[in-house]
Amino acid sequence: MADILKIYTIYRSCLLWILVLTSSFRYGYGLTCYCQGHCPNDNFNGTCEARPFSQCFAAVEEVYNPDTGLPEPEYTYGCLPPEEKGLMQCKGHLVPHLVPKSIQCCHQSDNCNRLLSPMYEIRSTTPDPNSGFGSNEHVHYLALLVSVTASVIILFVMVVCVYLHYKKKEDKRQVSIIKAPCVPYLGGNSTIKDMVDHSQSSGSGSGLPLLVQRTIAKQLVMGHSIGKGRYGEVWMAKWREEKVAVKVFFTTEEASWFRETDIYQTVLMRHSHILGFIAADIKGTGSWTQMLLITDYHELGSLHDFLQQYSPDGVAAGRLAFTAASGLAHLHTEIFGTRGKPAIAHRDIKSKNILVKRDWTCAIADFGLAVRYISESQEIDIAPNTRVGTRRYMAPEVLDESLNKFSFEAFKAADIYSFGLVLWEIARRCNTAASTVSEIITDESQEKLVTYGPDDYQQPYYDCVPSDPSFDDMYNVVCVKKVRPDIQLHWLTEEPLKTLAQVMQECWHQNPAARLTALRVKKSLTRINDESDMYMYIEKYNDKEMLPSV
Structure with a gap:
């Protein structure tokens, strides 16, 4: 009886080794795998010959069925090339995916993958009670939403503050204008001295406003010439029966007119022993141009x-x-x-x-x-x-x-x-x-x-x-x-x-x-x-x- 038991043990060991050698031989010299949806040469269904040291696989992926409007699993079978038979590929089901999927591999025998049934983790529509917000993805979205909302609120508050500051400043200016003595620039009884004094006390100190200057220039009544030089001619003119001097620059002396006008309108330029500046303007039609500088006469x-x-x-x-x-x-x-x-x-x-x-x-x-x-x-x-x-x-x-x-x-x-x-x-x-x-x-x-x-x-x-x-x-x-x-x-x-x-x-x-x-x-x-x-x-x-x- 002991001899029979010993012989049986030896037989089992030999049979196991034969199976291992057979499997290794099949793995080393290639397998025949069942293929569906992943067949070579775009075959519909059938088998594929795996190259040496490659494996058969069965994969499943969740897809949306437009007929039912529900997600459902889609299975594919085929042969893995040798370069894709590694642990990361065949153990991919252990890693969570954005789209649920899974894969299993085998190389024990031909068509071994036909018996495989990989499963993926079904997504839950209810949040995890152990998670505060359901998932990391939701946390990211919520953080982005909070930061954008906070930025918009801060920007809105800043705009409101700037507007209120400007409005307060403008209100003060309007009040000061209302309370200031009213000296109309071009009123019926206004003289040049009144306008200049008013601009000095309430303006920037750089002369009359541009619109007033242009108005005075348009209302001039030219008199007679009182002098002529290399760069222009000086005329005596009248504005509302007041005598003024008008220097008319030659067209080639535009730079001199610009410079003199600019200097006269320098802040705090007015002085009792500097010629009093009144206005400056350029007049003309399409064929001629006059550059005028109006001063005290x-x-x-x-x-x-x-x-x-x-x-x-x-x-x-x-x-x-x-x-x-x-x-x-x-x-x-x-x-x-x-x-x-x-x-x-x-x-x-x-x-x-x-x-x-x-x-x-x-x-x-x-x-x-x-x-x-x-x-x-x-x-x-x-x-x-x-x-x-x-x-x-x-x-x-x-x-x-x-x-x-x-x-x-x-x-x-x-x-x-x-x-x-x-x-x-x-x-x-x-x-x-x-x-x-x-x-x-x-x-x-x-x-x-x-x-x-x-x-x-x-x-x-x-x-x-x-x-x-x-x-x-x-x-x-x-x-x-x-x-x-x-x-x-x-x-x-x-x-x-x-x-x-x-x-x-x-x-x-x-x-x-x-x-x-x-x-x-x-x-x-x-x-x-x-x-x-x-x-x-x-x-x-x-x-x-x-x-x-x-």
Whole structure:
């Protein structure tokens, strides 16, 4: 009995080994697998020959049945290629899928996959009680929804806050406008002075509103021409019976018109000794264009014209010099503040660009070449312009082209040189006791007392260069020979000529760094500006009908 049991055990072991070897042989040399829905060569159903070391598979996937409107399983069978027989492929049913699916593999015998019945995990329509929100997918969607909603709410709150702030600010502005004194810009009784004063007190300080300027320009009634230069013509015109000066620029001088308009509308530019700006506009039809600059009208004309007609005494000469220096000092001085004024250099100071007002004070005009200094960015604002200054009044550093165009102080020093020549013109025509010489002339046994007054008006360097000097003429006189206008001896014996002579010599120094500043010039001329005597002087001339009444 023991021998029989031993023989049976040996038989079973041999049979098992035969089965293993047979299976390994079939696995190593290929299988025949059942195929359905995954057959080679697009066969409908049947078998497929698996390559060596490949496996048979049975797969199931949940698909939507449009007839029933329900999901149902769809089975496929076939052969796995050797490269897809790995653990990750045949154990894919252990991993959750977005679309439920599963797969099983076998290689024990031919058509072994026909007996396989893989199953997938059926999705539940009810949330898991152990999960707060059902699934991770739902958590992501909910987080996205919450973040988007919060962003929209925050944005809405910000928009509401900005709107309420703007509305509150606008309401305050409307209240201030309602409470402010009403001065209509173009009311029936409004004068130019009323409008300018109103714009200075309630506006930006840079002039009248653009619409008002254009309206004034359209309502002008042109009068007669009062002057003509290289860059335009000046007319006397009327607006509502008020006299104004209208500078009409030539069409080739558009850059000068733009620049001068821009400078005049600089914040805080308005000053009693700067020509008062009223409006600027461009008028024209298809065939012609007029660029207009409207300013205050001063019937005494420029200082150049005034000195040819009148010989002011010491008081009047001091007043003319001091007020011209005040205007230049205002230009050169920067006013700091939220809406401050930049420092400005004129670059064309001469007696023709300084006007004389009815009270015998001066106002500086013509800013077509002016430059501004922006201190915040340390930038010199020079507009592109082909125009150049007046050669007769050019400083030495301008004539020899050594002026540092990147230094604003250099432009101011050049202005001071030119202003020194203007002071010389005033001093030459000053009528004082020292400038009046009397002598007795014997003629045919008769003695006559002859009195000589002040010198005739002449421009600087009149005795050195022609009436229209070239650059070379001025360079040779000013830079090479270093000539300056003559200082007469009697100027050094009596005020205000003594002060004027001293100041003008310090203004036209060859070295720009040695020249006075505009504020220093103004302070030096303060002692010869006697306003009380000046009003008596004007009254005297008004009585003689030499001037229109003030």
